[in-house]
Amino acid sequence: MIRSCTNRIIPQVDLLLPFRSKRLEMIHIRQTASDRNHYGSWAVHDKLFRATTATGTADGTHSSSWTGSDLGRVPRERADAASEPACTDSHPCSGQEVTLRPDLCRLAEWAFGPRGVASLQIIAYGDFAYGGRGDSQNLCLCKGTDEGKRFQLIAVSDPAWKDVQHKYRNVLEACPAEPLFEEPS
Amino acid sequence: MAIFDLALAISDVIQIQRSWDLGTCVPSTVLGTHGIISLNHSQIRSLNLTTDPFCHPSECDIDLSAFRQLRTLSWKGPRAEDLDALSVAILGNSAHLRKLELDLVSWPQLLYDLGISGDEEDEEDEEDEDGRIADNYFTRTILCLDKCSPQPLLPAIRVLSLSQVPVSASMVFAVDFPAIESFTLRRCPGWDELLEHVLHLGLSIKLSILEIQETDDVTHGEADHTLAQFLSAFEGLQELFISHQGPSHTLALWELFRGRHSTLRRFVYHQRTIDMEEDSPYFEEARDLPDLSLIEEDKHLLRENPAQSPLAELHIECLGLACVPELWVRARNDDDKVVH
Numbered sequence: 080m081i082r083s084c085t086n087r088i089i090p091q092v093d094l095l096l097p098f099r100s101k102r103l104e105m106i107h108i109r110q111t112a113s114d115r116n117h118y119g120s121w122a123v124h125d126k127l128f129r130a131t132t133a134t135g136t137a138d139g140t141h142s143s144s145w146t147g148s149d150l151g152r153v154p155r156e157r158a159d160a161a162s163e164p165a166c167t168d169s170h171p172c173s174g175q176e177v178t179l180r181p182d183l184c185r186l187a188e189w190a191f192g193p194r195g196v197a198s199l200q201i202i203a204y205g206d207f208a209y210g211g212r213g214d215s216q217n218l219c220l221c222k223g224t225d226e227g228k229r230f231q232l233i234a235v236s237d238p239a240w241k242d243v244q245h246k247y248r249n250v251l252e253a254c255p256a257e258p259l260f261e262e263p264s
Numbered sequence: 265m266a267i268f269d270l271a272l273a274i275s276d277v278i279q280i281q282r283s284w285d286l287g288t289c290v291p292s293t294v295l296g297t298h299g300i301i302s303l304n305h306s307q308i309r310s311l312n313l314t315t316d317p318f319c320h321p322s323e324c325d326i327d328l329s330a331f332r333q334l335r336t337l338s339w340k341g342p343r344a345e346d347l348d349a350l351s352v353a354i355l356g357n358s359a360h361l362r363k364l365e366l367d368l369v370s371w372p373q374l375l376y377d378l379g380i381s382g383d384e385e386d387e388e389d390e391e392d393e394d395g396r397i398a399d400n401y402f403t404r405t406i407l408c409l410d411k412c413s414p415q416p417l418l419p420a421i422r423v424l425s426l427s428q429v430p431v432s433a434s435m436v437f438a439v440d441f442p443a444i445e446s447f448t449l450r451r452c453p454g455w456d457e458l459l460e461h462v463l464h465l466g467l468s469i470k471l472s473i474l475e476i477q478e479t480d481d482v483t484h485g486e487a488d489h490t491l492a493q494f495l496s497a498f499e500g501l502q503e504l505f506i507s508h509q510g511p512s513h514t515l516a517l518w519e520l521f522r523g524r525h526s527t528l529r530r531f532v533y534h535q536r537t538i539d540m541e542e543d544s545p546y547f548e549e550a551r552d553l554p555d556l557s558l559i560e561e562d563k564h565l566l567r568e569n570p571a572q573s574p575l576a577e578l579h580i581e582c583l584g585l586a587c588v589p590e591l592w593v594r595a596r597n598d599d600d601k602v603v604h
Binding site for chain 2: 098104111118182183186195254
């Protein structure tokens with residue numbers, strides 16, 4: 080069992096399993112931008128505490144020692160995450176290396192894998208309210224095109240990123256937690 | 265002169281796109297009474313504005329009275345000074361306006377700018393005039409709805425999207441509710457009262473798209489019953505986007521989709537809560553609830569028999585959930601075990 084910062088037990092369940100033979104095209108893991116800044120990302124490790132890296136591979140070996148989540152801990156408490164194997168890929172904005180959290184890595188490997196959700200095209204992560212506001216911490220994952228890679232990040236500069244934002248706009252931008260404009264300080 | 269040149273350039277853009285989505289101040293030379301758009305392009309049918317709500321009043325007067333052919337009006341970020349212009353634009357196109365999209369950005373801030381007290385204590389006092397004015401500002405002051413108004417005031421509306429706009433029961437007289445196809449209420453005070461009134465009147469509901477977002481500061485659970493009743497009162501939703509205060513019984517809400525909304529293709533579900541950890545640097549601030557607040561019984565169901573999930577019999581194409589990745593699929597050491 081995993082405990083979040085609000086002392087809630089994070090259950091591990093299988094919401095996606097029923098969609099394996101359906102028509103699910105896209106999933107969006109919603110995390111509000113301010114939450115990510117306050118409590119840490121559900122998707123990406125902070126650079127300082129980057130895990131021992133391993134590229135997500137078709138045999139899923141990277142995840143064999145997965146132990147759990149560090150959800151909600153403030154960054155200074157996340158040093159233990161560095162011992163968890165994870166995936167790396169190019170940063171969608173800067174081209175720098177980014178380390179995906181093992182939970183997201185496992186989800187993507189399974190979902191885009193041969194026993195996953197065959198119809199799935201996109202896993203989006205982050206806060207896309209108001210067009211994403213150029214948020215560099217948002218991610219889009221799609222099926223891997225290279226042999227041996229089940230999934231890959233879509234770069235912000237890739238036209239495919241814009242296509243995703245356009246095609247799924249009302250889903251990605253629904254229910255924005257923060258206002259369109261902040262009052263000037 | 266420079267501004268005039270800019271206005272000319274923008275005029276060309278707007279003539280094609282009919283939108284000002286820059287989020288900046290709009291110079292009076294563009295959309296003022298004698299603005300170039302108002303003078304030269306008054307026949308446009310679609311006007312989309314995103315303007316800076318913090319612009320100095322004298323720098324950018326907006327007058328939309330020239331536009332009498334609008335089928336679509338979208339305005340995000342009007343200032344208190346712009347609300348008269350907004351009212352004129354809506355009423356001047358009331359007979360044929362099909363899509364109305366308003367984002368007042370911060371209703372409490374607008375109330376302050378309007379000099380209206382919006383204190384909760386005042387609102388609870390039936391005698392408090394400011395409270396009544398605040399609650400009914402949209403219907404009475406912007407839509408000028410009264411007993412003499414035609415009903416519905418906006419008979420052609422099919423798409424209605426309101427953000428930070430106070431709504432009340434009388435809104436049902438402003439629109440032809442059974443004709444609305446897409447209805448969005450984001451952080452609108454009184455949204456539950458409006459839905460309750462729709463139910464109370466037994467109006468026909470034919471929505472394809474519904475988005476309901478509660479404000480972060482309401483007491484959780486208060487409006488869940490209303491939302492559940494509303495969703496139970498009709499069928500055929502294709503897109504549903506919900507963000508409300510948690511913890512709330514997630515699967516109980518999802519159960520309402522069975523049969524009734526088997527048409528659902530796009531679904532977003534987000535629970536927010538207040539950080540009540542006293543030692544948290546973000547104590548009493550709103551935050552996401554990352555676990556869908558699943559109760560034990562539901563965790564067991566989703567773990568042991570995920571095919572019984574209320575979503576399992578739907579044909580959802582796009583799914584947005586505010587929950588951590590480990591809820592989407594369970595972690596196991598052996599990939600193969602996931603599928604058995």
